[in-house]
Amino acid sequence: MEGVDYLADERKKAEFDVNEMKIVWAGSRHNFELSDRISKLVANDPGFSKEGRTMLPRKELFKNTLRKATYAWKRIIELRLSEEEAAKLRHFVDEPAFTDLHWGMFIPAIKGQGTDEQQKKWLPLAYKMQIIGCYAQTELGHGSNVQGLETTATFDPQTDEFVIHSPTLTSSKWWPGGLGKVSTHAVVYARLITNGKDYGINGFIVQLRSLEDHKPLPGVTVGDIGLKFGNGAYNTMDNGVLRFDHVRIPRDQMLMRVSQVTREGKYVQSDVPRQLLYGTMVYVRQTIVSDASNALSRAVCIATRYSAVRRQFGSQNGGQEIQVIDYKTQQNRLFPLLASAYAFRFVGEWLKWLYTDVTQRLQANDFSTLPEAHACTAGLKSLTTTATADGIEECRKLCGGHGYLCSSGLPELFAVYVPACTYEGDNTVLLLQVARFLMKTVSQLGSGKKPVGTIAYMGRIEHLMQCRSDVKQAKDWLKPSAVVEAFEARAARMSVACAQNLSKFDNPEEGFAELAADLAEAAVAHCQLIVVSKFIEKLQQDIPGEGVKQQLEVLCGIYYLFLLHKHQGDFLGTGYITSKQASLANDQLRALYSQLRPNAISLVDAFNYTDHFLDSILGRYDGNVYPKLYEAAWKDPLNQSDIADGFHEYIRPLLKQQLRTARL
Ligand SMILES: CC/C=C\C/C=C\C/C=C\C/C=C\C/C=C\C/C=C\C=C\C(=O)SCCNC(=O)CCNC(=O)[C@H](O)C(C)(C)COP(=O)(O)OP(=O)(O)OC[C@H]1O[C@@H](n2cnc3c(N)ncnc32)[C@H](O)[C@@H]1OP(=O)(O)O
Numbered sequence: 315m316e317g318v319d320y321l322a323d324e325r326k327k328a329e330f331d332v333n334e335m336k337i338v339w340a341g342s343r344h345n346f347e348l349s350d351r352i353s354k355l356v357a358n359d360p361g362f363s364k365e366g367r368t369m370l371p372r373k374e375l376f377k378n379t380l381r382k383a384t385y386a387w388k389r390i391i392e393l394r395l396s397e398e399e400a401a402k403l404r405h406f407v408d409e410p411a412f413t414d415l416h417w418g419m420f421i422p423a424i425k426g427q428g429t430d431e432q433q434k435k436w437l438p439l440a441y442k443m444q445i446i447g448c449y450a451q452t453e454l455g456h457g458s459n460v461q462g463l464e465t466t467a468t469f470d471p472q473t474d475e476f477v478i479h480s481p482t483l484t485s486s487k488w489w490p491g492g493l494g495k496v497s498t499h500a501v502v503y504a505r506l507i508t509n510g511k512d513y514g515i516n517g518f519i520v521q522l523r524s525l526e527d528h529k530p531l532p533g534v535t536v537g538d539i540g541l542k543f544g545n546g547a548y549n550t551m552d553n554g555v556l557r558f559d560h561v562r563i564p565r566d567q568m569l570m571r572v573s574q575v576t577r578e579g580k581y582v583q584s585d586v587p588r589q590l591l592y593g594t595m596v597y598v599r600q601t602i603v604s605d606a607s608n609a610l611s612r613a614v615c616i617a618t619r620y621s622a623v624r625r626q627f628g629s630q631n632g633g634q635e636i637q638v639i640d641y642k643t644q645q646n647r648l649f650p651l652l653a654s655a656y657a658f659r660f661v662g663e664w665l666k667w668l669y670t671d672v673t674q675r676l677q678a679n680d681f682s683t684l685p686e687a688h689a690c691t692a693g694l695k696s697l698t699t700t701a702t703a704d705g706i707e708e709c710r711k712l713c714g715g716h717g718y719l720c721s722s723g724l725p726e727l728f729a730v731y732v733p734a735c736t737y738e739g740d741n742t743v744l745l746l747q748v749a750r751f752l753m754k755t756v757s758q759l760g761s762g763k764k765p766v767g768t769i770a771y772m773g774r775i776e777h778l779m780q781c782r783s784d785v786k787q788a789k790d791w792l793k794p795s796a797v798v799e800a801f802e803a804r805a806a807r808m809s810v811a812c813a814q815n816l817s818k819f820d821n822p823e824e825g826f827a828e829l830a831a832d833l834a835e836a837a838v839a840h841c842q843l844i845v846v847s848k849f850i851e852k853l854q855q856d857i858p859g860e861g862v863k864q865q866l867e868v869l870c871g872i873y874y875l876f877l878l879h880k881h882q883g884d885f886l887g888t889g890y891i892t893s894k895q896a897s898l899a900n901d902q903l904r905a906l907y908s909q910l911r912p913n914a915i916s917l918v919d920a921f922n923y924t925d926h927f928l929d930s931i932l933g934r935y936d937g938n939v940y941p942k943l944y945e946a947a948w949k950d951p952l953n954q955s956d957i958a959d960g961f962h963e964y965i966r967p968l969l970k971q972q973l974r975t976a977r978l
């Protein structure tokens with residue numbers, strides 16, 4: 315029945331002010347109002363309908379995305395939306411498109427690596443979308459190892475130009491989004507060669523297609539790399555391949571903030587660190603951490619609502635069966651994911667602050683916090699995307715058989731999300747970057763250099779190496795100081811153990827390679843400590859709204875106690891807790907699940923997602939799942955006729971043959 319709220323009883327159980335929680339989730343009242351307004355604007359516009367998206371063949375799917383992305387741009391202009399509003403609109407349109415890379419990487423690369431003059435020339439064109447750009451770094455042969463890229467940019471002093479060339483098959487650019495069929499320009503990363511000397515990787519703005527007829531320019535070979543994982547999903551994006559045959563660009567299209575080549579061909583290194591060349595990746599990794607909470611909360615919202623609708627077993631005297639959300643096993647799989655969505659939200663907010671801070675410092679030529687910013691963005695990108703991709707898949711399983719239907723929204727969400735574990739840095743490669751930072755920190759402990767920021771805890775290494783948990787009863791695990799010390803001691807001990815093992819090798823690089831798996835685990839422990847600490851710090855702020863803070867405390871407890879339970883080998887193995895204390899942590903975790911249970915539906919309502927954005931029958935706000943599933947099945951193209959195409963060709967002869975055999 316339309317108009318009935320099947321989850322109304324669940325909503326009545328809430329012990330907190332949901333509207334206030336919506337503001338906490340959004341980060342501020344301004345953010346909440348912005349998201350609320352723009353998500354409804356998109357949901358109510360038929361131009362942004364998602365109907366039938368997963369059924370479209372690639373060419374139609376792609377064309378439909380071009381239509382939507384350009385329609386979004388038209389609406390942005392017509393409604394005179396600000397940059398912030400426009401970004402929200404693209405987010406709620408919810409379909410990966412070339413515009414993500416244009417706004418998300420091409421423009422930031424020019425902003426971060428271009429000189430003032432270059433920014434003045436290129437940004438107005440890009441802002442008006444008079445040129446469309448992508449970020450062409452990865453090649454067929456190399457992605458993680460950026461220093462191993464092979465494309466060359468050789469300076470020709472005769473003409474004051476760079477010659478961009480792909481010397482080998484493996485040097486073909488491969489993967490850049492928006493490249494395959496749309497971009498007119500790219501920021502291309504290539505080896506800078508001048509006066510016969512290779513100065514390593516630098517960015518160059520290269521025009522790829524004519525602005526008149528969109529044909530590839532002479533010397534440019536460009537196309538799409540082919541179908542990717544999942545139905546619909548990331549296939550809306552034209553990830554591309556690109557080869558250059560001695561393509562000439564003016565010298566001033568080398569991005570020259572980090573280093574320059576003079577008219578005479580002299581290479582000049584600025585006094586900014588070369589790592590700023592990697593700045594766009596730091597920026598995007600930071601946005602990916604915030605986005606992890608979007609994707610995970612979306613999956614959790616679907617699985618939580620459906621778990622309250624779905625009933626199995628336990629009917630007493632002909633009454634209703636049990637809601638599957640009441641099974642402790644379901645809670646133990648679902649509630650930590652709900653808690654993780656909130657945890658990633660808050661660590662994302664903090665990371666945004668850290669990124670803004672480091673950007674301001676860089677502008678003032680203070681490079682001191684760059685290594686920490688790199689370690690935090692790399693590590694948290696790795697931690698949150700791994701947990702989110704795994705979490706979305708777990709949510710699909712939590713929805714039983716119906717989770718496997720595309721109409722649940724979960725298969726597509728997973729297919730779109732899972733490459734986040736790979737793009738912007740493979741998650742293992744990124745953890746090893748964190749590990750390098752940790753090993754450097756440990757090796758400098760005796761030097762008098764005081765660790766600050768997220769590694770300040772290493773400054774208390776002597777205490778952290780020998781302290782023991784003083785938890786005596788389950789509720790002691792609710793004390794923030796007990797928890798932070800536990801996570802600090804575990805992270806510090808794992809790092810120190812790695813450093814001690816490394817010192818046994820004559821060649822440190824050989825040692826690092828041999829111990830890489832342990833080092834990656836130490837990096838995870840450090841990153842989990844950051845997430846836990848930032849959640850606890852958030853709770854120390856003034857949080858208005860009846861019961862809101864209490865709910866967040868429950869979620870925070872679930873987040874860290876679940877981690878403690880899952881990684882209890884680390885906590886026990888490093889000797890910080892006893893098995894009795896581990897068992898008390900588990901008792902407390904179960905108690906928190908019971909406290910969360912009546913609030914579960916309202917906690918996912920606080921994400922304030924429209925049904926359009928969720929695009930899931932199982933996650934519908936009104937919980938009206940079964941009639942809508944039934945209705946959707948009949949919309950499948952296979953059900954357009956009673957007799958399937960192919961029946962006369964294949965099935966009928968088979969049945970006739972069986973009939974003949976039966977007669978014999
Ligand atoms: C149903 C749903 C529908 C729709 C959903 C809709 C929309 C989705 C919306 C949003 C999604 C959100 C975001 C999506 C965004 C993007 C996805 C699309 C595009 C993806 C693009 C890309 O992938 S671009 C390519 C990215 N490539 C990489 O990340 C490569 C990884 N490799 C590296 O970064 C480096 O090579 C390395 C760090 C691994 C090694 O570098 P190298 O120089 O060889 O190394 P070292 O010798 O180890 O380091 C030298 C020193 O430099 C320091 N360092 C390294 N990196 C950095 C850095 N980035 N910043 C600062 N410093 C750095 C390093 O620590 C070393 O320092 P020392 O002090 O030790 O010397």
Ligand SMILES: Cc1cc2nc3c(=O)[nH]c(=O)nc-3n(C[C@H](O)[C@H](O)[C@H](O)COP(=O)(O)OP(=O)(O)OC[C@H]3O[C@@H](n4cnc5c(N)ncnc54)[C@H](O)[C@@H]3O)c2cc1C
Pocket residue numbers: 415449450451452455456457458459488489490491548553733736737738739740741742743746830
């Ligand atoms: C959907 C999608 C969109 C993308 N968009 C873009 C884009 O717009 N622009 C762009 O330039 N690129 C883009 N990329 C490319 C992406 O950035 C790379 O794929 C990514 O950086 C990983 O590099 P790789 O493919 O070389 O993986 P590889 O490095 O080859 O990884 C393969 C395996 O080797 C392991 N490995 C590699 N090195 C090490 C090491 N040192 N130690 C231990 N293990 C190691 C990895 O953990 C992994 O298991 C995109 C990729 C995808 C999937």
